[in-house]
Amino acid sequence: MNLADAPTPKLGVQAASKVYHTASGDLLALDRCSLDVNANEIVSIVGPSGCGKTTLLWSMSGLHRLSSGEIRLDGVKISGPHPDIGIVFQEANLLPWRNLDANIRFPFEIKGEKPDRAWIAHLLARVGLDGFGGKFPRELSGGMQQRAAIVRALALKPSVLLMDEPFGALDSFTREEMNRLVEEIWLDTKTTIVFITHSIEEAIFLSDRVVVLSGRPGRVAKEYRVPFPRPRSLEIMATKEVFDLTNRIKMDIVGERATPKAAERAGAEIVRIRS
Ligand code: ADP
Numbered sequence: 357m358n359l360a361d362a363p364t365p366k367l368g369v370q371a372a373s374k375v376y377h378t379a380s381g382d383l384l385a386l387d388r389c390s391l392d393v394n395a396n397e398i399v400s401i402v403g404p405s406g407c408g409k410t411t412l413l414w415s416m417s418g419l420h421r422l423s424s425g426e427i428r429l430d431g432v433k434i435s436g437p438h439p440d441i442g443i444v445f446q447e448a449n450l451l452p453w454r455n456l457d458a459n460i461r462f463p464f465e466i467k468g469e470k471p472d473r474a475w476i477a478h479l480l481a482r483v484g485l486d487g488f489g490g491k492f493p494r495e496l497s498g499g500m501q502q503r504a505a506i507v508r509a510l511a512l513k514p515s516v517l518l519m520d521e522p523f524g525a526l527d528s529f530t531r532e533e534m535n536r537l538v539e540e541i542w543l544d545t546k547t548t549i550v551f552i553t554h555s556i557e558e559a560i561f562l563s564d565r566v567v568v569l570s571g572r573p574g575r576v577a578k579e580y581r582v583p584f585p586r587p588r589s590l591e592i593m594a595t596k597e598v599f600d601l602t603n604r605i606k607m608d609i610v611g612e613r614a615t616p617k618a619a620e621r622a623g624a625e626i627v628r629i630r631s
């Protein structure tokens with residue numbers, strides 16, 4: 357295919373670099389990171405802790421300014437928070453003094469817009485929270501709070517949903533339930549999703565592609581296509597193909613961490629023999 361014929365990606369990250377200026381000096385968190393996310397795709401980003409995943413996601417959302425490079429939504433450069441981009445964080449961040457309905461309405465109040473009540477009711481039912489609108493966050497479990505945060509983000513009908521380790525704080529059963537929920541929502545809405553996780557299993561279950569970042573500064577080290585059909589049943593997830601892909605991605609990340617350590621050990625060994 358001619359390059360000129362290639363469709364514009366939904367989200368295009370081009371040579372994104374980010375330097376944090378800290379009291380102890382400059383810290384390069386992202387180094388010329390480039391990746392495309394196509395419309396209706398789910399792309400997961402994995403990588404060692406501290407490699408710049410959150411920095412990348414915040415930059416995609418327009419909450420962070422890049423030091424160089426750019427991010428485009430439908431071909432247009434992002435320069436600040438954008439109404440087409442929704443975000444879900446690791447913590448639900450619900451306002452404790454507002455009930456669920458009022459929390460979901462909150463972003464609309466800030467924007468001075470009328471919420472689409474029928475759509476919100478549909479979403480609440482979809483995540484199993486109908487009838488809970490009058491409850492306060494303290495009355496809801498962690499999983500329910502996170503479902504509410506997903507509804508709050510989707511209520512605005514974003515064309516891209518960014519999720520930063522949204523289920524990292526949940527127990528593994530609730531997490532699996534939430535993964536199924538994201539899959540169902542995606543099958544329903546086909547919203548483009550960028551999903552950060554440290555769980556390779558979660559990344560493979562959800563994604564069309566898994567992007568592996570190198571250790572800090574984050575760069576795209578590898579990219580894997582996940583070819584399994586949806587919905588991804590337990591049977592599919594238990595196949596050797598899934599097992600092998602999981603291990604390959606794990607090796608990319610662990611290998612990244614293990615190599616300097618192994619070198620250190622080898623170095624220590626030499627010093628010991630010499631002394
Ligand atoms: P990840 O999400 O992959 O764990 P982050 O994007 O949170 O990584 O952080 C990447 C690097 O940038 C880390 O070394 C982190 O300490 C540093 N960092 C993140 N946010 C800031 C900030 N606001 N100021 C200074 N350093 C930061």
Ligand code: MG
Nearest residue numbers: 409410411520
């Ligand atoms: Mg992070």
